[in-house]
Amino acid sequence: MLNKLSNTIYYLSNQDDKDRPTLGLVCGDQYSLVIDSGNSTQHAKDFLQEIEKLNVPPVKYVVLTHAHWDHFLGMNEFDATVIVNSQTNEMIKEWRSYSYDDRSLQNYVDNNQMSAMCMKIIQTDMPNRNSFKMKSPDVIFDNTLTIDLGNKICILERIKSTHTNDSTIIYIPDENVVFLGDSAYGTTTNSLFHYKQSLLLPMIKDIQKHDAEMFLLGHESICDRNEMNIYWKELTAASQVVKSTSLENALELFKVDNNRDPNDNEFFFIKAFVNDHIIQSQ
Known part of the structure; x- marks a missing residue:
């Protein structure tokens, strides 16, 4: 079931037990835009089924917030223009070269190219995958891109991030809403969870320059400005x-x-x- 944030913004909540992040939907007068395509073909299909229940304009665009598998493996299910920043595009290229049969998946796990959880999700939620190939993104931008859905502007911006080097956020100025993806989180390197300290303050600056009241995050769903300010304060301290x-x-x-x-x-x-x-x- 989709959650309604406003008359033009909806989101499908994250499901931690299935490694499913928050997915977003922004609707203009002419077109709709999806934020992240899900962790599998089934995740994407579930989202599209919920969208079909709404009386909204057709989905013309899909924006990927970053190149982690749980945010883009459902991409093929959307008959829409897929938009990524240039770094995300480079990172997805590896996944486009993958084969998705059981033997290949196990080989990727054994070589630390893929997590065991990712393999399990693919095996469970991506049927007919022996011939599956990731499609290519359609539009690639460097730093910023503005999209007009018809009286509804979406500003896409690549920002500095403690999570990945390819984070894109989506700001909807007339709603004071921003989709952060996973940009505000930490990451794991060499089995150690960490926040990239040198990027913390630049990231906060990049995000706070947008006058947002509500923040959609990949694995918390939604936070208001006060909750985000507490998060920033504790991180900074x-x-x-x-x-x-x-x-x-x-x-x-x-x-x-x-x-x-x-x-x-x-x-x-x-x-x-x-x-x-x-x-x-x-």
């Missing part, structure tokens, strides 16, 4: 005290700076920034 690979030193500095121990979120973020220093030192 954690980052400011991490100056080395020492968790103990960071925790002590946090206590000195804030006259209290970190809360659970702040502790998690501090550890992630310490991990970032560990990764940078390797």
